[in-house]
Each structure stands twice: as structure tokens, then as C-alpha cells.
Amino acid sequence: MDSSQPSVSVILPILNEEQNLSDCISAILNQEYSGELEIILALGPSKDKTSEIAENLAKKDNRIKLVKNPTGQTAVGLNLAIEKSRFGIICRIDGHSEIQPTYIKTAVEIMQQQKAVNVGGLMYADSPRGLQRVIALAMRSKLGVGPSKFHTGGLAGESDTVYLGTFSKAELIAAGGFDERYIRAQDWELNYRLRKNGGLVWFDPRLVVTYRPRKSIIKLAKQYFQYGRWRRAVSRQHRDTVNFRYLAPPFTVLASFLSIVLSILNPLFIFPFIFYLSLIIFGSLIVGKRLYEKLLLPTVFFVMHFSWGFGFLTSPKKLLKIN
Numbered sequence: 358m359d360s361s362q363p364s365v366s367v368i369l370p371i372l373n374e375e376q377n378l379s380d381c382i383s384a385i386l387n388q389e390y391s392g393e394l395e396i397i398l399a400l401g402p403s404k405d406k407t408s409e410i411a412e413n414l415a416k417k418d419n420r421i422k423l424v425k426n427p428t429g430q431t432a433v434g435l436n437l438a439i440e441k442s443r444f445g446i447i448c449r450i451d452g453h454s455e456i457q458p459t460y461i462k463t464a465v466e467i468m469q470q471q472k473a474v475n476v477g478g479l480m481y482a483d484s485p486r487g488l489q490r491v492i493a494l495a496m497r498s499k500l501g502v503g504p505s506k507f508h509t510g511g512l513a514g515e516s517d518t519v520y521l522g523t524f525s526k527a528e529l530i531a532a533g534g535f536d537e538r539y540i541r542a543q544d545w546e547l548n549y550r551l552r553k554n555g556g557l558v559w560f561d562p563r564l565v566v567t568y569r570p571r572k573s574i575i576k577l578a579k580q581y582f583q584y585g586r587w588r589r590a591v592s593r594q595h596r597d598t599v600n601f602r603y604l605a606p607p608f609t610v611l612a613s614f615l616s617i618v619l620s621i622l623n624p625l626f627i628f629p630f631i632f633y634l635s636l637i638i639f640g641s642l643i644v645g646k647r648l649y650e651k652l653l654l655p656t657v658f659f660v661m662h663f664s665w666g667f668g669f670l671t672s673p674k675k676l677l678k679i680n
Contacts, residue, residue: 362392365461366442366526367450370426370434371411372401374452377569378410384455386418390462397441399426399434407452432535432543439526439534447524454521455567464523467513467561474528474556475548477519478564480507491645491653492570492577500640501661503602506560516560517598518548520568528556538677541587549595574656578664585668590677606666609633613663637662 367385371378385396398411400423415421424441426434439447446468448461468476482493495501502508507520522544532550535543548558571577585606592599612629619626634655641654 362390362462363446363465364393364395364444365390365446365448365465365523366438366444367394367396367448367461368399368435368438368442369397369450369452370399370401370431370438371403371407371452372429372434373403373405374407375403375405375410377453377455378407379414381450381452381455382414382421384458385450385461386420387458388456388461389458390465392465393444394420394461395443396421397424397438398422399424399438401426401429401434430537430540432537432539435535435543436537439529442526445526447526447529449521449524450566451521451568453569457565460564460566461523463561463563467559467564468523468525471557471559473559474525474551474554475519475522475558476564477507477516477522477558477560478566479510479562480520480568481565482508482568482570484569487572488574488653488657489570489572491650491657492572493568494644494650495654495657495661496568496570498640498644500637500644501658503605505602506562510562511560513561513563514559516558517552518545519558519560520544521566522548522558525556528554532556539587539590541583542591545588546591546594549591549598574660577657578660581661581664582668585665585670586672586676588665589669589672593674594677603669606662607669608666609662610666610670634659 382396388394398421400408400411411423415423422441424437426437435449446465448464450456464476482496484490484493497509499509506516528551532547532554535547539546552558571580588603613633616626616630637655637658641658642651645651645654
């Protein structure tokens with residue numbers, strides 16, 4: 358080990374990752390990083406062979422450590438892994454993602470150069486074929502997710518939030534760790550507290566993480582519905598975080614609903630909804646490269662927008678007990 362490179366604890370909350378876990382861990386073990394690494398898997402109650410695979414991986418490499426997460430919840434698992442970690446830098450990875458060979462080295466260098474408390478990069482949704490590829494294209498487009506740099510890319514610089522993240526452990530603990538009340542949006546909420554404490558959260562597009570999106574429209578709808586619900590919870594707890602990007606989907610849902618209802622009284626009122634449909638159809642022709650992508654993208658965009666917006670609008674106050 359090279360003592361000039363700081364040691365890093367890589368933490369992963371793991372649940373039902375049978376298909377992706379081996380590739381994910383292989384990408385971490387094969388990092389071009391001279392400092393010491395440890396990998397801590399917080400194992401939830403998976404319904405597939407994830408735990409068996411994790412145990413076999415740990416037997417083959419003593420850098421891999423396991424911790425039980427009976428709740429299966431992401432924030433709880435992350436906090437358990439942080440508690441077990443030995444090193445001053447925490448790198449968070451997900452079991453369904455893959456990092457490039459220089460990811461940790463680059464993240465640590467950026468953290469040191471910028472004196473940041475958290476550094477993250479691009480969530481590059483990708484898949485070689487089928488509906489999953491179409492969903493990936495939508496997740497990388499501004500029409501699908503808005504002007505979010507960690508989805509669509511952009512210049513390096515200070516950011517409200519980043520994907521996953523490489524943290525200063527001391528600053529992470531000082532901020533209170535991950536809020537275990539959050540089922541979703543725990544990253545965004547934590548980064549808010551890190552910034553409130555005076556820390557710098559830094560985005561750099563060189564930090565590319567390959568993300569495998571959902572494989573079905575139903576799973577995509579559930580995912581984005583949950584995103585909307587929990588983003589509303591963040592806005593209730595931290596009222597100064599509301600911005601146009603997060604209000605656009607619920608506004609689209611309300612405007613479309615009113616457009617359809619009022620068109621019963623006057624057909625002209627249907628035009629706002631038709632304009633929205635025309636926008637996503639035209640956008641799909643630009644975003645899609647193959648014929649099947651152009652045909653499926655309007656449905657994917659519609660599901661993403663309306664699931665997120667409906668989740669935001671129907672998010673109950675009791676979802677998150679505010680202290």
C-alpha cells in the first residue's frame with residue numbers, strides 16, 4: 358500500500374442485487390488506487406441469492422466486510438456501514454452500479470484539491486438493449502429529468518447534491534449521518550445539511566458511475582412516484598430547497614388534469630395537454646436514435662413526469678415526522 362494515498366472505506370447498501378453485485382464489487386477491487394481500501398456491504402433481507410454471493414466474495418478477499426441490515430432500508434444500512442468503517446474517507450457505491458477504474462483515485466484527488474466534504478459525478482444510466490435502454494436514454498436527457506448535472510452532465514463546480522458521493526467521514530458524522538427517516542432522497546437531504554454546516558459539495562463529470570435503470574414501466578412508475586413523495590418530504594423539512602425543477606412535474610400533472618376536465622366545457626382547453634404531449638413526442642424524436650426508442654420514449658417520459666408529479670402532490674405529511 359502507498360501511504361501517500363489516504364485509506365478509503367467503500368460502503369454499499371445491498372438488497373436483491375444478485376445480477377449486479379459481483380460485477381460491482383469486481384470494479385471496486387480493481388481500482389487503480391495505491392491507498393488501502395476496505396469494502397463494507399450492509400446486507401438487507403434479500404429475496405434472491407445476494408447474501409450468498411456476498412458471503413462468497415468476503416471469503417475470497419479479506420478487504421470485504423459484511424454487516425447485517427435487518428430493515429433493508431438504505432439510510433439505515435449506510436449508517437451501519439459507516440459505523441463499522443475504519444478510515445477517514447467514505448466512498449458510497451450502490452450494488453447496481455459500476456465505477457470506472459480510476460473513480461476512487463480521481464474522487465480523492467478532487468476532494469483534496471477543492472477541500473470538499475463530498476465529491477460526486479455523473480449517474481450514467483445505461484443498458485445495451487430493450488426497454489431498459491430507452492429508460493436510460495430518458496434518464497440522461499433534460500426532457501426526462503430537468504437540468505440536473507449529475508444526470509445529464511455539465512461543468513465541474515459547486516453543487517446542491519451529487520450522485521452517491523465520496524465523503525469526509527468527520528464532516529459526515531458531524532452533520533448527523535444519513536437521516537434514517539428517509540426511504541428515498543436521503544442523499545439530497547444529507548448534502549443539504551453538509552452545505553448548511555459550511556461544507557462544499559462538489560460535482561465533477563469525470564466521476565462516471567454506470568447505473569442500471571429499471572427494466573419495466575411499472576417498476577419505473579413506482580420508482581419515480583417514490584422520488585416525488587420523498588422530495589416533497591425534503592421540501593417540508595427544508596422549505597428553502599423548493600425550486601422550479603422540482604415544481605415542474607406536479608405543475609404538469611395539475612395543468613394536464615385541468616386541461617382535460619375543462620375541455621368538457623370548451624374543447625379549446627384541451628390544447629395545453631396536447632402541447633405537452635407534442636413536446637414529449639417531438640423530444641423523443643430527437644433523444645431516440647433507433648425507431649423503437651423514438652416510439653417508446655413518449656410513454657417513458659410521460660410515466661416519469663406524471664409518477665414524480667403525482668407522488669409529490671399526494672405525499673402525506675405523516676410520511677416524515679418533522680422534529
